[in-house]
Amino acid sequence: MTNKPKAFIKTFGCQMNVNDSEYIIGQLVKVGYITTENIFKANLILLNTCCVRAKVEQKIFSLIGKIKKIKKSKPGVLLGICGCMAQKEKENIFERAPHVDFIFNPSQVNNLENIINDIIKYTSGKYISCENTPEFSLKQVPIKRGSKISAWIQIMRGCNNYCSYCVVPYTRGAEQSRGVSEILSEVNNLAQNKYKEMFLLGQNVNSYGNDLSPPVTFSKLLELLNNINGIERIRFTTSHPKDFSFDLIKIIKKCHKVCNHIHLPIQSGSSKILKMMNRKYDIDYYNNIIKEIRNNIDNIAITTDVMVGFPGETEDDFIATLNAFKEIEFDEAYTFIYSNRENAIASLLPEQVPLELKKERLWKLIDLQKEISAKINKKLEGEILEVLVDKKSKKHIENQFSGRTGTNKTVVFTGKQNLLGQLVKVKIVKSTAWTLYGELNK
Numbered sequence: 001m002t003n004k005p006k007a008f009i010k011t012f013g014c015q016m017n018v019n020d021s022e023y024i025i026g027q028l029v030k031v032g033y034i035t036t037e038n039i040f041k042a043n044l045i046l047l048n049t050c051c052v053r054a055k056v057e058q059k060i061f062s063l064i065g066k067i068k069k070i071k072k073s074k075p076g077v078l079l080g081i082c083g084c085m086a087q088k089e090k091e092n093i094f095e096r097a098p099h100v101d102f103i104f105n106p107s108q109v110n111n112l113e114n115i116i117n118d119i120i121k122y123t124s125g126k127y128i129s130c131e132n133t134p135e136f137s138l139k140q141v142p143i144k145r146g147s148k149i150s151a152w153i154q155i156m157r158g159c160n161n162y163c164s165y166c167v168v169p170y171t172r173g174a175e176q177s178r179g180v181s182e183i184l185s186e187v188n189n190l191a192q193n194k195y196k197e198m199f200l201l202g203q204n205v206n207s208y209g210n211d212l213s214p215p216v217t218f219s220k221l222l223e224l225l226n227n228i229n230g231i232e233r234i235r236f237t238t239s240h241p242k243d244f245s246f247d248l249i250k251i252i253k254k255c256h257k258v259c260n261h262i263h264l265p266i267q268s269g270s271s272k273i274l275k276m277m278n279r280k281y282d283i284d285y286y287n288n289i290i291k292e293i294r295n296n297i298d299n300i301a302i303t304t305d306v307m308v309g310f311p312g313e314t315e316d317d318f319i320a321t322l323n324a325f326k327e328i329e330f331d332e333a334y335t336f337i338y339s340n341r342e343n344a345i346a347s348l349l350p351e352q353v354p355l356e357l358k359k360e361r362l363w364k365l366i367d368l369q370k371e372i373s374a375k376i377n378k379k380l381e382g383e384i385l386e387v388l389v390d391k392k393s394k395k396h397i398e399n400q401f402s403g404r405t406g407t408n409k410t411v412v413f414t415g416k417q418n419l420l421g422q423l424v425k426v427k428i429v430k431s432t433a434w435t436l437y438g439e440l441n442k
């Protein structure tokens with residue numbers, strides 16, 4: 001039995017937040033905490049929040065409310081809020097929930113050790129830390145990674161794009177790239193520790209390095225990472241179509257470790273809506289990128305993000321999105337209902353689409369995408385694909401493992417524990433819209 005204080009961390013939102021939580025845990029461990037999955041046993045409760053959509057934000061406020069009871073029954077328990085909502089709602093959180101002890105914004109994730117030490121010193125007061133650091137570095141910040149096979153690497157933070165619906169530029173600040181040597185050293189280190197897959201993260205990886213001196217392109221970074229021994233796969237997200245570089249196509253083709261998968265959010269199939277979203281491309285431009293990618297790289301998977309019910313979206317605009325989906329045939333799509341966010345200027349637009357209609361459109365689009373994904377996956381039946389085995393299957397069936405293909409498709413098959421972290425060949429025997437099922441090809 002240990003006397004160390006326990007920390008409970010709940011993470012909401014994107015991969016960036018998941019990776020931030022890995023840094024948070026690393027630093028908490030350094031200052032003497034251990035983690036617990038049981039919120040009732042925690043001495044410190046941290047919510048790493050998201051506010052991209054209103055529904056998640058409501059869920060978080062409701063959880064903050066419930067934690068009040070825990071704090072009442074266990075005085076001394078600290079409650080901290082971090083992540084995007086901590087930045088966006090920094091004034092409101094203490095007003096709505098005075099039992100919150102401290103908040104800090106996403107750019108302070110690498111400073112948690114100091115924040116925790118300060119809180120312990122000033123237990124009676126609130127500690128708010130929402131200052132941006134002048135440069136983005138994660139050097140020597142302790143991290144406790146959730147996987148021993150695949151690692152998230154933040155190559156940049158923030159966003160300069162101000163899509164009219166999005167809060168990220170307000171919560172994560174302006175774009176800042178991490179230096180090339182810092183990234184290379186982290187990846188070298190991971191390779192030495194037998195990590196196989198690097199997942200590079202940024203809101204718009206195509207603009208990586210524009211702010212560095214001298215500037216470096218994202219393609220160059222990929223090329224450098226491709227040369228690191230021990231790494232088997234390199235993935236990245238997200239590419240913004242407006243900055244998509246044709247160099248990237250060449251690099252994916254040339255560098256065998258860079259996976260055959262591009263996540264390229266379309267957001268809408270209507271040029272009118274794309275303009276209102278301030279996406280800075282139209283549907284012809286988007287289609288042209290897809291054509292170039294497919295003309296140059298065989299077996300490339302393309303996935304996307306899309307939104308329905310943006311203010312002013314008419315039936316014709318929605319049909320344009322359906323048509324774009326039919327024409328492009330994405331491997332997979334993350335579909336969202338547009339959600340009004342204060343700060344984001346789209347919330348001021350007059351022609352808001354009623355919720356019922358948004359839901360109707362969402363289901364039509366999900367049904368269409370399901371058909372397309374099922375059709376694409378069906379064609380893979382009978383093929384032998386290379387799979388990086390990364391976990392025991394979720395269904396916990398004896399000897400069932402799952403992994404991902406280079407095109408990021410999940411493959412479930414019967415195997416053995418020693419295959420975890422290995423690249424294996426699997427013959428696909430069955431498929432659904434979301435999963436491939438196969439047999440080890442010995």
Ligand code: SAM
Binds near residue numbers: 053203340
């Ligand atoms: N930077 C990435 C890009 O440019 O596509 C995506 C980051 S964003 C956090 C992830 C996805 O959330 C977006 O692609 C968009 O589809 C969705 N999203 C962002 N703001 C939204 C809003 N107000 N309502 C609904 N979905 C939203």
Ligand code: SF4
Binds near residue numbers: 163
């Ligand atoms: Fe948000 Fe647009 Fe930036 Fe993506 S590119 S984070 S959608 S503002």
